[in-house]
Amino acid sequence: MTDETDVAPVVAPADETTTRKLGIGFWISVTWIAVVVLAALLAPWLPLKDPDANFIVPGERPPYSPNGTHWFGTDQDARDLFSRTIFGARISLTVGFVAIACGMVFGGALGILAGFFRGWWDRIISFVFLVLLSFPALVLAILITALLERSQRTISNTLGILSISPVGRVARATTISFADREFVLAARTLGAKNSRIIIRELLPNVLIPMGALALLGMAVAVVAEGGLAFLGLSVAKGSTWGKLILNGSGSRLLADSPWVAFAPILVLFITVLALNFAGDRLRSYFDVKETSL
Amino acid sequence: MSYWLQRLGAAIALLLAVSMLTFGAMNLLGDPLFNILGPSAGDTETEEGRQIIQAAKDEYNLDDPLPARYVQWAAGFVTGDFGVQFGLDGEPPVSDLIKERLPRTLTLLIMAQMMAVTLAIPWALFSASRADSAIDKVSTVTSFMFIALPSFALAVIMKYLFVIKFEIFPLIFNAADPLASRLWQMVLPAMVLALPAASVYQRLLRTDLITTLQEDYILTARSKGVSKRNVLFKHALRPSLFSFITIFAINTGALIGGALIVEQVFIIPGLGSAIVEAILREDFPVVLAIVMIVTAGFVVMNVLVDLIYSIIDPRVRAS
Amino acid sequence: MTAIDLSLRVEPGTPLLELENLRTHFKTERGLVRAVDGVTFTLNRGESLGIVGESGSGKTVLSRSIMGLLPSTAVNHGVVKFAGRDILGLSSKEMRHLWGAEMSMVFQNPLNSLNPLMKIGKQITEPLKLHLNMDKIDARDTALQLLRDVRIPEAERRLDQYPHELSGGMRQRVMIAIALACGPTLLFADEPTTALDVTVQAQILDLINEQRRNRNMSVILVTHDLGVVAGHTDQIAVMYGGKLVEYAPTKSLMRSIPRLEDPSHSRLATIPGRPPDLVNPPKGCNFAPRCLYAQPKCHVEEPSLTPAADPAHVYACWYPVGTPEFEKRDAELQETGYMPDDISAVS
Ligand SMILES: Nc1ncnc2c1ncn2[C@@H]1O[C@H](COP(=O)(O)OP(=O)(O)O)[C@@H](O)[C@H]1O
């Protein structure tokens, strides 16, 4: 009787069902993301106006404000902002996607190695993560993009390198937490090879929290591209959301024709919000700790 | 004691690694000779051209192996000698540029962080003490929105609202103005950085406060008759600050990036425009110096966090 | 400023604490949790009451309801009178003048109940400054005296130490010193020894008792361990499933329980089965599903509190020790060797 301790909670435990539901907001977000991604993918085949054509109305000076023909209005060169925004999504989202995929593959692999083998592997890999994280993210991006030609590949790879450490750290932490679980120990005692344990037992479990991070990481990468654009370091050719916003943000244009900046800002904002929200819900759904990020 | 030595050692190792990486990248990916001589670096056809190249190589020791040059550069760097700006006539020292630009960026950052913290703490206390009430939900949505709003987008929005529409703030930062008005001109850019930062801090601090408020010692404090307000301020706040401080330091990295961008929007000649200009001129000593200064500051900041931990937590101090 | 006239508190003849049909329910997603469901008792000044019950029986919620220290999901009904004043509906702003000053609480786990980032001295002087308007120096002197009262060695030095520098037993003494600081008339001690070493437990209980006598203070001692209250309180109340099922002077209760672990009476033994579901409590006696002595009637009708031979001793049971049904069933159980202890071994 004396070993019985009083553990009745003072505050009701969080109800399982409330945290274990993705909720309507999640599905709205996912729908928006899907729409934007599809529009970007299919842009050349959609009945959109040519993003580079100048729709000059004789006798009127562009930019034209939003109207029936130009839903988002046009820019100072009378180019249709709606289709420019959708075409801009192609590069912005591709950059975001490649970046986070790169982070997943390299960060994930390094993180799992570090978490599984521990010891020197762990020490070296963790130090690499730490070094990469020691640069303010944008500063590292500036460093790389400044040195290379500003192609879409460079930007994607740069942002990919940036996402290695954050993703890698989560992969490492998750691997460590799983490496000592019964099913892994069981596999070990049964003489399973390391590679088999990693692929069969660990990978599926580590992928779940990393997947939850993918949406958040994508949001970060999309935003980072915009930041680089404002420094004049985004892709040299083609339009991106960042470049569109930058174009509209000059004082004169902003004062006279604010839609030129605000149309792409709105789309970028909603997309980033949706990515963040969906990622956040997934993360709490799979209970990935905020601090391990 | 040995713990602090260890921390110090780790920080130094980190700074070394970071600087080697930066220096190495600069020299391997870029072409220092080209920086110095511009297009004539490729002029190996004529005898004269070869002589110029050799002279430049000798002057800047470009024939030395990379490690030797790194040591030379690093030794200069720690003594405040960041090299010269190749891209400008007369090759003025980089340190002149830094001296002019760094204070502005630093002011912007400090102002932004101060605003963010003074906003975030009361905000978090307010929302945590009313967790899950309607107003708390509104505040959660608000902070979520600000977190999702990229700094450049917020900068454009704020510029539109407060500079163009309501004309509260001047558009252009004027380096010739007296200090007070220069500071005033930084308020809006600082706010652009502060609002999302405050949201990040509020979100985290609110969560931690809610956890702390469920601790037994909070009940003890209440059972002593301490007012709700003082329970929050005197008992709950300090124990909830730990992850906030960590995030504060980490977020400084994001703010540095944000500052560079916001400087562009508000036309503040700080490190942001310095690095952009230097990149356009391919003036690598400037880029190198700025990257290193900013990164070193960030590393040092993260070490300081440990120190602050030990100040607020006697348990850390003991161990 | 004070919502309650404190001078009224010791009107002769008025009990210090009166509870009438106190119910505390929590609104949860699962439904209404009836954590405390109709508790009535009175406590006079200077007396001590032990509340015993298995974990989850509602002891903590009961004592926090009396103090008014519950989360906002709690709903109270009934009457709680403190020194003749109805205090159940008071806001925490009003209750604040009672907390620490008139009633205070010692919690179960001294490791968590002291603020880890605040010096011991500050934690003790806080209520002194608050309620007695002491200045820094007076408060510190008083704190020192309090630490000596609770027999903390090197009291002076402790004032500037942090909780983590003290042992569990010492921390609980500090907690008691804090609770006693402003000379409350009612002290709640919620499992004050559960988290402590066995050797320290008795010392802490003796300390509380000693202080009660010195200060003519009432004490409500909450525990899951009948052994703890047996020697240390005047009265014992037994809780089960949010209800008081037995209330008696300690001596009378001890006399009527042949075996301390007897389930029928005390509902205290480590009997198999789970505590009743407080959202959907069982019909009849809510102990019936686990009671070895349950008869058909127990599953239908709820027993109410009835006096025993000693009228100060009341209990809620249809077939207490001594009734023919009890003896018959007891004999059967003896015969089959089917004793509570065995059951717990089997389960
Ligand atoms: N804040 C709360 N919300 C919902 N149920 C609660 C809350 N606090 C306590 N309870 C429930 O009330 C019952 C009694 O708890 P408690 O008083 O802590 O028991 P004990 O007798 O062990 O101190 C338990 O079933 C517990 O789960």
Ligand code: SF4
């Ligand atoms: S009333 Fe019946 S079920 Fe309840 S304790 Fe008494 S004998 Fe057991």
Ligand SMILES: [Mg+2]
């Ligand atoms: Mg309890």
